[in-house]
Amino acid sequence: MxxxxxxxxxxxxxxxxxxxxxxxxxxxxxxxxxxxxxxxxxxxxxxxxxxxxxxxxxxxxxxxxxxxxxxxxxxxxxxxxxxxxxxxxxxxxxxxxxxxxxxxxxxxxxxxxxxxxxxxxxxxxxxxxxxxxxxxxxxxxxxxxxxxxxxxxxxxxxxxxxxxxxxxxxxxxxxxxxxxxxxxxxxxxxxxxxxxxxxxxxxxxxxxxxxxxxxxxxINTEHFGSINKKDARQQLGIAPDSKIILYVGRFDRRKGVETLVQACASLPPGFQLYLVGGNREGGTDFQEQQRIQTLVKELGLEAVTIFTGRISQPLLPAYYAAGDVCIVPSYYEPFGLVAIEAMASKTPVIASDVGGLQHTVVHGETGLLVPPGDAHALTSAIVSLLENPIFRQKYGDAAQNWVQSRFSxxxxxxxxxxxxxxxxxxxxxxxxxxxxxxxxxxxxxxxxxxxxxx
Ligand code: UDP
CATH class of the missing domain: 3.40.50.2000 (Glycogen Phosphorylase B;)
Incomplete structure (x- = not known):
């Protein structure tokens, strides 16, 4: 005082x-x-x-x-x-x-x-x-x-x-x-x-x-959230009725992209997986990206997986807004900016129940939390949101309000x-x-x- x-x-x-x-x-x-x-x-x-x-x-x-x-x-x-x-x-x-x-x-x-x-x-x-x-x-x-x-x-x-x-x-x-x-x-x-x-x-x-x-x-809540889903999909050439699962981030083992790919292999067909991020040849991130690319091939997901490469910050809001759900499958995450950037864009988040994510994603309100490294749990969570547009809308609206009030x-x-x-x-x-x-x-x-x- x-x-x-x-x-x-x-x-x-x-x-x-x-x-x-x-x-x-x-x-x-x-x-x-x-x-x-x-x-x-x-x-x-x-x-x-x-x-x-x-x-x-x-x-x-x-x-x-x-x-x-x-x-x-x-x-x-x-x-x-x-x-x-x-x-x-x-x-x-x-x-x-x-x-x-x-x-x-x-x-x-x-x-x-x-x-x-x-x-x-x-x-x-x-x-x-x-x-x-x-x-x-x-x-x-x-x-x-x-x-x-x-x-x-x-x-x-x-x-x-x-x-x-x-x-x-x-x-x-x-x-x-x-x-x-x-x-x-x-x-x-x-x-x-x-x-x-x-x-x-x-x-x-x-x-x-x-x-x-x-x-x-x-995060800059005016930047993330500046475009709606319809315009974002039009800008990126994504059909309005596509089911888009989004990952944004570096290719690093601790980010758990492997678990996400495994989870997607058990999903019913009809979705697309966007992996946003990536790196020049030769770096350690590139090795991990290649490992994930091999896994995608092995699991027969090549036709539905899009590796966009690194996307600059000005273009990212469109990717977040175009997604039906954003997955943050990290094994360890001190904070996890991606989760709040996605929520600010009205996209519900399914994240691992670890680190900072436990406090940024509100389970059952702005998205879902699942145990880290558990591909089965992640598959179920993705299905529950992809098949329920009303929940997605409700979570997305709540997510944007939550981020604007807490994380601007x-x-x-x-x-x-x-x-x-x-x-x-x-x-x-x-x-x-x-x-x-x-x-x-x-x-x-x-x-x-x-x-x-x-
Ligand atoms: N990012 C980006 N372009 C990409 C992929 C990621 O600008 O293609 C940004 C993303 O918007 C976020 C940051 O990289 O702001 C990742 O931060 P986070 O805290 O999620 O993970 P970290 O990289 O610090 O482990």
Whole structure:
């Protein structure tokens, strides 16, 4: 609860705050391996890239200044890209300028820190706070925090201990990742968890210490939902009476596309399966895509399966709207943007009952939840929706309302901004206390007022 006295105090303290050129705080979003301006859907580029970009843009729309730092992957990439007034992507050079899979990036992080500090000094920018994404950036954030005393907010996007829980031979980096993920939770000023399930995982598998706040991922609800089913099908050349089962996402084993294909093999004929996503030749996603293509052939589904390849964000709303049902068959999913993008487009979702999906898909209201890896359960769920247009309509309408009320980027960005403000005021007041030689009594009073504002 904020009191008037505490707000006045904070205001008067803010008046003596160091000024940035137009006195707006500048926030640094750090996403070492997830370039917010990358083409989404290709290798390694997925929900994290979208999260950072959408958050940066939404914060800028709210009047903040945001710099989004990432690693340069190709020589022709510009160092600075202005996405919107107040919102830039800044690419730093750390290690060879080429795509490096995230499991091999750790050794280049010290270089990234160095490049970040050089940029900050060269441009004389006073960042008010850093918000790091994924454990690699979290390590960078801890370094910057210890060197500059900046408040750090962190979003995990995925937790190693959950991802590797049932994996027989986890990669070598898994141990280091676990230590870094623990340090982040215990030392960052606040961790943003995107679902209550993630909070449980962090507390059980990582540490009992550290502050966590639940703020979900958001999507642009004006973009997804901008086209109706009839127009979408016309645009994509899909017949109005076709039964369309949709998958959108990367080709990665943990996404469970295999279970979806197996489930479709037991469906009565008369449907089409659209697999949206994909990658250039040679990448790890491409291998998985080829494995799925072989399975599709083996199960006799070739004639009804369409591999669209990667679809750009501007074209995606039409695919979501054209689907009768969108399947998210992941074995593990920290949040799962695809589920809310589909629901925002009025398309009911059948998702695995795991991770963030348990909290975004409301079973029996906006779609159905099924056990992960259970092709039989998935077949039954698909049949129940494909054969029941009234349910599909009811679920689709409810899904769109649900996403608009809970997961719009603007609503989510407002919550994130409030968190940033509370942490920067906190840090600033602590600095004042240290530098202004206050009497112990006044200091205590300020500390108490501060508690009531945050
Ligand atoms: N996506 C896309 N084009 C494609 C396939 C996927 O733009 O062809 C986007 C999709 O819209 C979503 C993101 O990739 O925003 C996937 O995010 P999600 O959280 O579902 O999964 P992740 O890739 O982070 O595991």
């Amino acid at each position: 904020k009191t008037i006295a505490s707000l006045n105090l904070v205001k008067s303290l803010e008046n003596s705050a160091p000024e940035t050129p137009n006195s707006q705080p500048i926030y640094a979003l750090i996403s070492v391996h997830g370039d917010p301006t990358a083409e989404i859907g290709k290798e390694g580029a997925g929900g994290q890239n979208v999260y950072v970009r959408e958050l940066g843009l939404a914060l800028a729309k709210r009047g903040c200044r945001v710099d989004m730092f990432t690693r340069r992957e190709y020589p022709h990439q510009e160092e600075i890209v202005e996405l919107a007034p107040g919102c830039r992507t800044i690419r730093l050079t750390a290690g060879p300028v080429e795509f490096i899979p995230r499991n091999n990036l750790f050794e280049y992080l010290a270089e990234f820190v160095e490049a970040w500090l050089n940029f900050q000094q060269r441009t004389q920018t006073n960042y008010a706070l850093i918000h790091t994404n994924y454990w690699l950036s979290g390590w960078v954030g801890l370094e910057l925090k210890s060197q500059l005393g900046l408040p750090q907010v962190h979003t995990y996007h995925s937790i190693g201990a959950v991802k590797y829980r049932n994996v027989e031979n986890p990669p070598q980096i898994a141990e280091i990742r676990h230590c870094v993920e623990k340090a982040i939770l215990e030392q960052a000023d606040c961790v943003i968890s995107t679902s209550p399930q993630e909070v449980e995982d962090l507390r059980q598998l990582i540490s009992q210490h550290g502050r966590i706040k639940v703020i979900p991922c958001g 980027t603007q609503g989510v960005a407002a919550q994130v901004q409030e968190l940033y403000q509370s942490l920067t005021v906190d840090t600033f007041v602590q600095e004042i206390i240290q530098t202004k030689n206050l009497t112990p009594e006044l200091e205590k009073q300020i500390q108490n007022l501060l508690k009531s504002t945050t």
